[in-house]
Amino acid sequence: MTGYASAQLEAAGPDRTAPSLGLELRSVNSRFLDLALRLPEDLRMHEPALRALLSAGLRRGKVELRAHVEMEDGARLTEPPVQLLEQVARVQQAVRAVLPDAAPFRMVDVLRLGAGAGASRQDLGPALLALARRALDELSEARAREGARLAQMLRERVQQLRSLAEQAGPLVPQLVQQQRERFLERWREAMQLAEGAAVPEAAQERALTEATAYAIRIDVAEELTRLVAHLDEIERLLARGGEVGKRLDFLIQELHREANTLGSKSATMELTRIGVDMKVLIEQMREQVQNLE
Structure with missing residues (x-):
């Protein structure tokens, strides 16, 4: 099932030195669960936890998660602590004592060290998981709305198949x-x-x-009886809700088998037309059922 969700955590603190987090979830149709995580290098350590979270909340779909971390401009230009500068100077003297030709630290290196000391990205794990849960809830709601529309479409196709079965019954x-x-x-x-x-x-x-x-x-009464029984079961599953995608997928295969048998036994143009119309409806259902969880 398709869906999109995003969540943001803006920089906090009076000087806005904390990084801001952004996260996006995209889902497209797939018969199985296929997760793809696009994380910056500093967040890779949290990939197992994110995969576990998504696997627990989703069953089907090709799902892509993207996360990014940004530092505010003010945070990048924050003056490094004096203790850090003193430590950098000591390290530089120690290095040049052994390697006299070593290049001195550049200002950008010192500023990067200062920003890292002010807000360690290793502390972003809880915030990242909280954002992922929020986005997952939003994605699940979007997928639920789409699922309701698909279920309504399936009920309409079921009624059309019942009407065709009623037309075929008296013909035999x-x-x-x-x-x-x-x-x-x-x-x-x-x-x-x-x-x-x-x-x-x-x-x-x-x-x-x-x-x-x-x-x-040429008797197709048995095929029609089984077809109607499968339609009853499909309606029961749709009314029950929950994870019904794979069960519906199996029932659609059974419907297709009964429609094929009816077509092979057809002895009149009218029965042939009914069989073809049934196959068209069942194929429409099959394409959509593969999207349901």
């Missing part, structure tokens, strides 16, 4: 009766041409046997 007995009469008529014509006499009783029995065998071959 009529077709069987027509075929019985047609078989008998052909046998009578054949026997009259061959012997010029009335059709023998044995020949008539054979014609009825052939008509019965044909009726069995």
